[in-house]
Amino acid sequence: MSIALAHVRPSHPATRPTHPAAQRFAGPRPAAAVPTVAPQPAAAQPAAAQPAADVAAARIRSVPEGTEARGFVLYVGIDEAKAAADGTSLHRIVEALRTLTAELSPSAETYAAVALAPEGAGGRDVDVVRLALQDPSALARQREAQGLSDDADRHPDGVIIDISRKRVLLDGEPAGLTYKEFELLQFLVLREGRTIERHELIEGLWAGEDEVPNERTIDVHVRRLRSKLAHYQDIVRTVRGIGYRFDRHADVSIRQASTPSPDVF
Incomplete structure (x- = not known):
């Protein structure tokens, strides 16, 4: 397995490279590393004492004019065996990164997802993570290497469940699913053939949310999903007294990256 930790709210613009927690987890900076913020002059005041204009000047250089940075994604490539050999685990790494983030920026929010791959799959861990978590540049390179185009995804009749692009096409037309409706369908698709109980859907899709x-509400979500699937709605089966199951038909095509889409970590 591999982990990507995404911050959905940016940390403070000024960096604090001498923070003991940062030194403990980040380790020494390689000699060829390029800082993401402009270096301070030798006579500059500490970040906390700088005026607002100086702090604003330390923004990430790659942010285009008219936009603002709202967070970042850090892809971490390491499987469970390598983590164990290092005397740690994926869960401990995630918690350490969250703790460090909270120390550096208490206002930051974090979200972590685990990237899954078939046992024995080759390739660099970090590349597997980027594909599984739908990194646009990694997906573009993969499609280019495979010689794929948008036309290759077209299907004149039937259902396309495109996990890599988070969309569903019905006879070539978008189904117009909401984010949560797609997540619900994806959860069932990735567990094809299994009957998923309602409590498992709640734990898998709403864990950590305020509401x-x-x-009974799950039944409402499924009913709305099925209504948008129109005459293909029977791909989501109701198993009376238990839950729901995805049934693949001959006219159903599933598109995804080389590794399955991750579930919430």
Whole structure:
């Protein structure tokens, strides 16, 4: 397995390279590393004492005019065996990064996802992570290497469940699913053939959220999803008294990257 930790709110613009926690987890900076913010002059005041104009000047250089940085993604490539050999685990790494983030910027929010791959799959861990977590540049390179184009994804009749692009096409037309409706369908698709109980859907899709639905609300979400699937709605089966199951038909095509889309870590 591999982990990517995404921050959905930016940390303070000024960097604090001498923070003991940063030294503990980040290690020494390689000699060829390029800082993401403009270096301070030798006579500059500490970041906390700088006027607002100086702090604004330390923004990330790659942010285009008219936009603002709202966070970042850090892809971490390491499988469970390598983590164990290093005397740690994926969970401990995630918690350490979250702790460090909270120390550096208490106002930051974090979200972590685990990237899954078939056992024995080759390739660099970090490349597997980027593909599984739908990094645009990694997906573009993969499609270019495979000689794929948008036309290759077209399907005149039937259902395309495009996990890599987070969309569903019905006879070539977008189904117009909401984010949560797609996540619900994806959860079932990635567990094809299994009957998923309602409580498992709640734990898998609403874990950590402020408003957690009850099992009756899950039925409402599924009913809305099925209505948008129109005459293909029977790909989501109701198993009476238990839950729901995805049934693949001959006219259903599933598109995804070389590794499965991750579930919430």
